[in-house]
Amino acid sequence: MGSAVAMSSTRLLATQHGIRGRTPPVISRQRARTEATRKKLLAAAEKTFARDGFEAARLEDIASLAGYTRGAFYANFKSKEDIFFALLEQWVARRIAEVAELLGREETPAKRLRALREHYVQLAKDRRLVLLSLEFKLFAIRHPEAHARLRTRQRPLRACGGDLVRRIAHEVGHDLPISSTSAATGLGALSNALLLEHLVDNAIVTDQDIRFLLGAFFDAILGTHTNR
Amino acid sequence: MGSAVAMSSTRLLATQHGIRGRTPPVISRQRARTEATRKKLLAAAEKTFARDGFEAARLEDIASLAGYTRGAFYANFKSKEDIFFALLEQWVARRIAEVAELLGREETPAKRLRALREHYVQLAKDRRLVLLSLEFKLFAIRHPEAHARLRTRQRPLRACGGDLVRRIAHEVGHDLPISSTSAATGLGALSNALLLEHLVDNAIVTDQDIRFLLGAFFDAILGTHTNR
DNA sequence: TTAATAATATACGTGCATGTATGTATCCTG
DNA sequence: CAGGATACATACATGCACGTATATTATTAA
Numbered sequence: 146m147g148s149a150v151a152m153s154s155t156r157l158l159a160t161q162h163g164i165r166g167r168t169p170p171v172i173s174r175q176r177a178r179t180e181a182t183r184k185k186l187l188a189a190a191e192k193t194f195a196r197d198g199f200e201a202a203r204l205e206d207i208a209s210l211a212g213y214t215r216g217a218f219y220a221n222f223k224s225k226e227d228i229f230f231a232l233l234e235q236w237v238a239r240r241i242a243e244v245a246e247l248l249g250r251e252e253t254p255a256k257r258l259r260a261l262r263e264h265y266v267q268l269a270k271d272r273r274l275v276l277l278s279l280e281f282k283l284f285a286i287r288h289p290e291a292h293a294r295l296r297t298r299q300r301p302l303r304a305c306g307g308d309l310v311r312r313i314a315h316e317v318g319h320d321l322p323i324s325s326t327s328a329a330t331g332l333g334a335l336s337n338a339l340l341l342e343h344l345v346d347n348a349i350v351t352d353q354d355i356r357f358l359l360g361a362f363f364d365a366i367l368g369t370h371t372n373r
Numbered sequence: 374m375g376s377a378v379a380m381s382s383t384r385l386l387a388t389q390h391g392i393r394g395r396t397p398p399v400i401s402r403q404r405a406r407t408e409a410t411r412k413k414l415l416a417a418a419e420k421t422f423a424r425d426g427f428e429a430a431r432l433e434d435i436a437s438l439a440g441y442t443r444g445a446f447y448a449n450f451k452s453k454e455d456i457f458f459a460l461l462e463q464w465v466a467r468r469i470a471e472v473a474e475l476l477g478r479e480e481t482p483a484k485r486l487r488a489l490r491e492h493y494v495q496l497a498k499d500r501r502l503v504l505l506s507l508e509f510k511l512f513a514i515r516h517p518e519a520h521a522r523l524r525t526r527q528r529p530l531r532a533c534g535g536d537l538v539r540r541i542a543h544e545v546g547h548d549l550p551i552s553s554t555s556a557a558t559g560l561g562a563l564s565n566a567l568l569l570e571h572l573v574d575n576a577i578v579t580d581q582d583i584r585f586l587l588g589a590f591f592d593a594i595l596g597t598h599t600n601r
Numbered sequence: 602t603t604a605a606t607a608a609t610a611t612a613c614g615t616g617c618a619t620g621t622a623t624g625t626a627t628c629c630t631g
Numbered sequence: 632c633a634g635g636a637t638a639c640a641t642a643c644a645t646g647c648a649c650g651t652a653t654a655t656t657a658t659t660a661a
Contacts, residue, residue: 175607175658182608198515200428203648216610219650276514282573283507287426296574303577322589327582334566334578335559335590342562345510346524349531350562354555358594361550362563365593366586403628403637410638431618444640447620 183221185211187235190228195276199229199284226291233281233295237302244305254316261313262363268336269355272344275337303330310367319368328366335362411449413439415463418456423504427457427512454519461509461523465530472533482544489541490591496564497583503568531558538595547596556594563590 189211193202204225208218222228247264251257268274285295307326314321314328321328336359342350363369417439421430432453436446450456475492479485496502513523535554542549549556564587570578591597 173659178608178658196515198426198428198511200426201515204650205648214610215649217608220608224650276511279507279511282569283426283504286504286569286572287424287429299574300577303574323582323585326577327579327586330570330578331563331567331582331586334570335563338562338566339559341510341514342558344514346527346531349528349552349554350558351555354551354559357551358555358559361593362590365589401629406628406638432620433618442640443619445638448638452620 179221182211182213182217186213186218186221186228187232190232191236191273191277194229194232194280195273198276199225199280229284230294230298232277233298236277236281237298240302241305244309248309248312254313257313258317258367258369261309262360262367265332265336265359265363266356268333269340269343269359272340275340275344278337279341306330306333314367317367317369321366323366332359332363332366335359407449410439410441410445414441414446414449414456415460418460419464419501419505422457422460422508423501426504427453427508457508457512458522458526460505461526464505464509465526468530469533472537476537476540482541485541486545486595486597489537490588490595493560493564493587493591494584496561497568497571497587500568500572503565503572506565507569534558534561542595545595545597549594551594560587560591560594563587 186207189207190202193207193210197203197206202225204215204218207228208215211217218228222231247260248257251260281295281299285292285299303326306329307324310329310332311321311325314325339350339355339358343352343355414435417435418430421435421438425431425434430453432443432446435456436443439445446456450459475488476485479488509523509527513520513527531554534557535552538557538560539549539553542553567578567583567586571580571583
């Protein structure tokens, strides 16, 4: 909708023609529609993969959850693997943005350190996030031909998290005893694993347990000794 | 083959009759055969589930890996779920035995503490173990109707690990800041998670990283400060 | 408004893993 | 050694998710 502006030129061809009162939108409605359904399909795939796992997930479910049939799916993606990889890219991009945002939010180094600590605790509350990242990892391990590709996509995220940890550790004058990337990966790994245990048996691993264990691990790695 | 002999008393019926020189085997050869194939099938299932995951695993593969066809499978198990649960029980029993064994091996409390520490490091080297326990957990999370059942089977193992940790911590005079069960579960969780990360990208999480991170976590929880 | 093109739905064919039914060999009883 | 039972294999039926081919609806251009 948007009565907005300027000749459509769907792609390269800027078809000049007598301008009139109502100028066509820059982006054709068709393209907008396509992108919208792609997003809906990706969102639906995210939910479905997290709920059922990659193997058990049915394209039918993904499409219908997005409000379409399988026809729409195949118009946008080649296969289940295809949308899986597309999801991974979206995922990595989002999480990198999230990390960057975290760095800029707090003012003082001490506050940033606390924010990072809290970040890992919060990470352990996002069920979808844990299950999805598990699917990515399991897929990589079990599909040698896709392993390299998945690893390559994941690495920027690892590096990004590692940078964050290194920077914050450096700010508070602490030397990491291992590579910052491993440290960040380790923290994320524990966070994921604890939520998983919590989901399996929340009577054995409680929310407080998670908070405590993650905090202890964080302090052990970043050499800080905050309250508690 | 086996020129052996005589009365099998397959189950309860101790058919008394004139005893002869060679006393018969208590277990009939048939039962022995059955148990042998069950074991082979379970071993094959263990490999297959770890390699492909529960969903992708095919009964055909399990059977053939064990040296049989699907006929033998269905003679011993009702379905894929059935062997999955059977595997879980075997698994829990074995790991509990393993933990008990660990406790009795070392002499002094200090040695036992070190052995426990090393135990978690070694845990992070068993690929099949990690992938299988992941499958169990994911299955529990994703199948509400089976969740309670799986949780019930897992709990003795958790309790057992918790006891071990508590006992050893107590021996060296340390008070655990959280429940011993959570502590043990947390340690196991980190161990699993780190191996998983290592399998995904062994350039980012190296063997030394795993050893260091696990050690740091262990010391943070059990309050010890051993060398490196 | 109409013709052309893109987006999505419907219909159809196919493969594959499951489960069952039946056949065959091995083992036990007497 | 014969008849019956048990362990396993082979053959068959079914269902289900996938992928493709075709039809229908929405959008754009003239």
